[in-house]
Amino acid sequence: MIHYLGRRFLYALPILFGVNLLTFLLFFIVNTPDDMARMHLGTKHVSAAAIARWKTAHGYDKPLFYHPQAHGSDKLTDTVFFDKSLRMFVLDFGQSDDGRNISHEIETRAGPSLEIALPVFVLGLLTNISFALLLVLFRGTHLDRFGVMLAVALMSISGLFYIIAGQYLVAKLWRLVPISGYVNGLDSWRFVVLPIAVSIIAGIGGGSRWYRSIFLEEMGKDYVRTARAKGLSEWRILFRHVLQNGLIPILTGAVVVLPLLFMGSLLTESFFGIPGLGSYIIDAIQAQDFAIVRAMVFIGSALYIVGLSLTDIAYSWADPRVRLS
Amino acid sequence: MNWQPVILWTDGLIWLLVGVVALTLWRKSPHGQLHEASVRLRQMPVAMTTGLVLFLFVAIALLDSLHYRAALPAHPGVGRQYSVEVTSVLDEILQPLLKYKEKTYSAPLAKHLYVKQNVTLPDGKIVRIYPLLRIDDIRRQTGSNDIAHRAGRGVLFGISFAVLVAACAASWLMMRRQCGIAELVRQLLAMDNRLPWRSMLLTVALLGTLTAVLAELAGAFHVLGTDKIGQDVLYETLKSIRTGVLIGTLTTLIMLPFAVLLGVSAGYFGGWVDDVIQYLYTTLNAIPSVLLIAAAVLIMQVYIEMHPAMFDSAASRTDFRLLFLCIILGVTSWTGLCRVLRGETLKLRELEYVQAARAFGVSDWRMMLRHILPNLYHLILISVVMDFSGLVLAEAVLSYLGVGVDPAMQSWGNMINAARLEMAREPIVWWPLAAAFSLMFVLVLAANLFADSVHDAFDPRGRQR
Numbered sequence: 001m002i003h004y005l006g007r008r009f010l011y012a013l014p015i016l017f018g019v020n021l022l023t024f025l026l027f028f029i030v031n032t033p034d035d036m037a038r039m040h041l042g043t044k045h046v047s048a049a050a051i052a053r054w055k056t057a058h059g060y061d062k063p064l065f066y067h068p069q070a071h072g073s074d075k076l077t078d079t080v081f082f083d084k085s086l087r088m089f090v091l092d093f094g095q096s097d098d099g100r101n102i103s104h105e106i107e108t109r110a111g112p113s114l115e116i117a118l119p120v121f122v123l124g125l126l127t128n129i130s131f132a133l134l135l136v137l138f139r140g141t142h143l144d145r146f147g148v149m150l151a152v153a154l155m156s157i158s159g160l161f162y163i164i165a166g167q168y169l170v171a172k173l174w175r176l177v178p179i180s181g182y183v184n185g186l187d188s189w190r191f192v193v194l195p196i197a198v199s200i201i202a203g204i205g206g207g208s209r210w211y212r213s214i215f216l217e218e219m220g221k222d223y224v225r226t227a228r229a230k231g232l233s234e235w236r237i238l239f240r241h242v243l244q245n246g247l248i249p250i251l252t253g254a255v256v257v258l259p260l261l262f263m264g265s266l267l268t269e270s271f272f273g274i275p276g277l278g279s280y281i282i283d284a285i286q287a288q289d290f291a292i293v294r295a296m297v298f299i300g301s302a303l304y305i306v307g308l309s310l311t312d313i314a315y316s317w318a319d320p321r322v323r324l325s
Numbered sequence: 326m327n328w329q330p331v332i333l334w335t336d337g338l339i340w341l342l343v344g345v346v347a348l349t350l351w352r353k354s355p356h357g358q359l360h361e362a363s364v365r366l367r368q369m370p371v372a373m374t375t376g377l378v379l380f381l382f383v384a385i386a387l388l389d390s391l392h393y394r395a396a397l398p399a400h401p402g403v404g405r406q407y408s409v410e411v412t413s414v415l416d417e418i419l420q421p422l423l424k425y426k427e428k429t430y431s432a433p434l435a436k437h438l439y440v441k442q443n444v445t446l447p448d449g450k451i452v453r454i455y456p457l458l459r460i461d462d463i464r465r466q467t468g469s470n471d472i473a474h475r476a477g478r479g480v481l482f483g484i485s486f487a488v489l490v491a492a493c494a495a496s497w498l499m500m501r502r503q504c505g506i507a508e509l510v511r512q513l514l515a516m517d518n519r520l521p522w523r524s525m526l527l528t529v530a531l532l533g534t535l536t537a538v539l540a541e542l543a544g545a546f547h548v549l550g551t552d553k554i555g556q557d558v559l560y561e562t563l564k565s566i567r568t569g570v571l572i573g574t575l576t577t578l579i580m581l582p583f584a585v586l587l588g589v590s591a592g593y594f595g596g597w598v599d600d601v602i603q604y605l606y607t608t609l610n611a612i613p614s615v616l617l618i619a620a621a622v623l624i625m626q627v628y629i630e631m632h633p634a635m636f637d638s639a640a641s642r643t644d645f646r647l648l649f650l651c652i653i654l655g656v657t658s659w660t661g662l663c664r665v666l667r668g669e670t671l672k673l674r675e676l677e678y679v680q681a682a683r684a685f686g687v688s689d690w691r692m693m694l695r696h697i698l699p700n701l702y703h704l705i706l707i708s709v710v711m712d713f714s715g716l717v718l719a720e721a722v723l724s725y726l727g728v729g730v731d732p733a734m735q736s737w738g739n740m741i742n743a744a745r746l747e748m749a750r751e752p753i754v755w756w757p758l759a760a761a762f763s764l765m766f767v768l769v770l771a772a773n774l775f776a777d778s779v780h781d782a783f784d785p786r787g788r789q790r
Contacts, residue, residue: 014604015608022608027624035627156714158737286727290620293616
C-alpha cells in the first residue's frame with residue numbers, strides 16, 4: 001500500500017507540473033504581463049512608467065523563464081515562472097491583486113464551502129440511490145416508465161432554474177429562510193438549508209437514472225438468477241444482493257469527486273451569497289484576478305489527482321479481485 | 326444586387342457541417358451494422374418525434390446563419406453603400422416582431438405598458454398612467470382583433486397545414502407501396518415495421534398549429550411580452566436558438582478530429598505514443614473544466630481588447646467570441662471520447678481480421694482508416710448526440726458566470742443573467758426568464774430523448790438487455 005501510494009505520488013508530479021506549465025503558458029505567454037498591467041490600469045492613456053510600477057508591485061517585472069544577469073542558480077529561480085508557478089508546489093500561493101494572502105483566504109473560505117458541499121454529497125447520494133431502487137423494484141411497470149420520463153425531464157432543466165425557482169418560492173414568497181447571506185457559527189443552518197435542498201433536487205434526475213441503469217445491469221447477472229432459483233423473494237434479492245454489488249461502482253465513482261467537494265459549488269455559492277471557495281473563484285474571474293484563478297486551478301488539479309488515487313484504493317478495498325500492484 | 330452576403334466564421338463552419346452530414350447521408354452507407362441500427366432508429370416513435378422537434382430548432386438556427394448586409398437607399402453621385410448592420414434571413418422573416426418597439430417592459434399579450442409613465446393628454450394635461458402599447462395601433466386600425474379570434478384562426482391554419490401534409494404523405498406512400506387508400510390506412514393503423522407515420526404526423530400537426538397560432542397572435546400582440554428596452558421577447562428567444570444549437574454542434578465538430586486521431590493512434594500504436602496521449606488527457610482532465618474555460622475566456626477578452634483592429638464590426642467580434650468558446654469547450658471535452666475510443670481500439674487491434682490485414686502488409690494509416698475507424702462510428706455518433714444537451718445547458722451557466730458568449734449576443738444565458746434583476750423587481754418581471762427556460766427545456770429534453778433512442782439503436786450492448 002505504502003509502495004503504491006509512493007508510486008502514485010511520483011506519477012502525480014509530472015501531471016501537476018504539466019498543469020502548471022499549461023496555466024503559465026495561458027496566463028503569461030498568450031498575455032504578457034504588460035497586457036495584464038494595461039488591463040488593470042485601463043487600456044488607454046497609460047504611461048510606460050505606470051505599467052512598470054504595477055509590474056514591480058505585483059512581482060511581474062522579472063524575466064519569464066531565464067534570468068541571464070543573475071548569478072548561479074538564481075538564473076532559474078529569479079524568474080516569474082519560479083516565483084508564481086513553482087512556488088505553488090510548496091503551497092505558497094502569494095498574494096491576490098488586492099494584496100491579500102491567498103492561502104489565508106482559502107483557509108477561511110473552505111468551511112462554508114464544505115458546509116454545503118458535504119451534506120449535498122451525502123444526502124444526494126442517499127436520495128438518488130433510494131429513487132433508483134424504487135424504480136428498479138417496480139421495473140417494467142407504468143411507475144418505472146413514468147419515473148424514467150420524470151428523471152429525463154428533471155435533468156433537462158437548467159441548474160439555474162432550480163436555484164432561481166427555489167430562491168423565489170421558498171425565500172421570497174414563503175419567507176421561510178433568508179434569500180442569501182451567511183453567518184459564522186451554529187446559526188448558519190438557516191442560510192445553508194435552502195442551497196443544500198436545491199442542489200440535491202437539481203441532481204436527482206441525472207443521478208437516479210444513472211444508478212437505475214447500474215442496478216438494472218446487476219439484475220441481469222448470473223448470481224441474481226441463482227438467487228431466484230433458490231427461491232429468494234424479489235425484495236431480498238434487491239436489497240441484499242443487488243444493492244451490495246451495485247454500490248461498488250456507485251461508491252467508487254463518487255470517491256473521485258470527494259476531494260473536489262472542497263472547491264465548493266460555483267453557481268450555488270454565488271447565487272446564495274455564501275463566502276466559500278466557489279464564490280471566491282467567481283469573484284476572481286469577474287475581477288480578472290489571475291493570481292487567484294491560477295492558485296485555484298492548481299489546487300483543483302491536485303485534488304483531482306488525490307481523488308483518482310482514492311478511487312483505486314476504494315476499488316481494491318471493495319472488490320477483492322482488484323489488487324494494487 | 327441590393328444586399329451583400331456576409332459569411333461569419335461560425336456561419337461557414339455550421340454550413341460546412343450541414344454539407345458533410347448531407348454528403349454522408351446521401352452516400353449509401355456500405356456498413357451493414359450501421360445501416361441496421363439506423364433502420365432501428367427510424368422505427369422508434371420517440372426518436373422520430375424528437376428528431377422533428379430538433380429539426381425545427383436546427384432549421385431556425387440555419388436560417389439565422391445566413392447573414393447579409395442590406396443596401397442603403399441610393400444617393401445620386403455615390404456608389405452603392407451597404408448598411409453596417411449585419412442581419413440574417415431569420416431577422417427578415419421575424420420583421421413583424423421588430424416593427425413595434427415599446428418603451429420598456431410589457432407583460433405577455435398585454436395592451437398596456439407594465440410601468441406607469443407620464444403621458445401628455447390631447448388637452449395638455451400630464452397624467453401618470455399605464456400607457457397603451459405602440460403595437461396596439463394595429464388593433465385600433467383593423468378593429469375586431471381579440472386574442473381568441475386570432476388564436477382560432479391560427480388553429481385553423483395549423484390544422485389545414487397538417488391535413489395538407491398528411492395528404493401529401495399519403496399520396497406519396499400510396500405511390501410507393503402501390504396500394505389504395507383503404508389498404509394504406511389499414512397498414513398505418515397496424516403499425517408495421519416502417520416509419521412511425523402516426524406519431525410523426527401528430528408532431529407536425531402540433532408544431533404547425535403552434536407556429537400558426539404564434540404567428541397570428543404576433544401580428545397584434547407581443548406574445549411573450551417585451552424586455553427592459555422594449556424588445557420583443559419572442560424575437561429574442563428565437564434568436565437565442567442559434568447560439569445554443571451552434572455551441573452544441575460546433576464544439577463537437579472541433580473536438581472530433583482531436584478525439585478520433587489521438588484516441589485511435591493511442592490504442593493502435595501503444596508504447597510511447599499511448600503514454601504521451603494518456604499524459605495529455607490526464608493533465609487536461611485534472612484541471613477543473615469551469616476554471617480552464619474561465620481562464621481561457623478571460624485571456625481571449627484581453628486579446629480582443631488589445632487588438633481592436635482585427636475585428637471590423639461588432640458582429641465579427643461577437644462571432645469570434647462564440648467560435649472561441651466552442652474551441653475552448655471542444656478542447657476541454659475531447660478527453661472523454663478519446664478515452665473510450667482508445668479502449669475500443671485496443672480491443673479491435675487484437676481481433677483476427679486486423680491480424681490478417683497486418684499479415685497482408687496493409688499500412689498503418691490504411692489499417693486505422695479502413696479497418697478500425699468504421700467499427701468506431703457508433704461510439705462517435707452516440708457521444709456526439711449525448712454531448713449536445715449538456716453543451717446547451719453549459720452555455721447558460723457560462724454566460725451567467727460572465728465567461729460565456731458576448732454580453733451583446735442573444736443567448737438564453739444572457740437572458741437568464743438579465744432576469745436576476747427582474748426577479749427582484751416589485752411586481753416581478755417573469756416572462757423573459759420563463760421564455761428562455763421553456764425554450765431551452767424543450768430543446769434539451771428533445772435532445773436527451775433523441776440521444777437515448779440513438780443509444781438504444783446503435784449500442785450493440787444495449788440491445789441484448
